[in-house]
Amino acid sequence: MRLSDFSSWQVLRVTCTRCKHAVLLDPKTLYRAANSPASMSLKDIEAKLRCTACTRKGEVKIEIGPRPGVGRG
Numbered sequence: 001m002r003l004s005d006f007s008s009w010q011v012l013r014v015t016c017t018r019c020k021h022a023v024l025l026d027p028k029t030l031y032r033a034a035n036s037p038a039s040m041s042l043k044d045i046e047a048k049l050r051c052t053a054c055t056r057k058g059e060v061k062i063e064i065g066p067r068p069g070v071g072r073g
């Protein structure tokens with residue numbers, strides 16, 4: 001998966017595997033936060049990201065899901 005593969009309704013959950021700190025981010029926001037080009041894969045971004053809670057680097061997991069609240073009328 002790369003930035004161009006995402007749809008606007010998709011959001012990324014970034015979870016730290018050490019402290020379980022989790023954040024929801026737009027794909028665009030994630031790529032900007034990781035200072036990564038749109039052609040970079042999610043796997044490479046996982047290795048670059050640093051947890052804002054415990055400051056560990058490269059120990060996050062990125063999951064793709066629908067944006068919360070969409071489609072609930």
Ligand SMILES: [Zn+2]
Pocket residue numbers: 016017018019020021051052053054055056
């Ligand atoms: Zn953490």
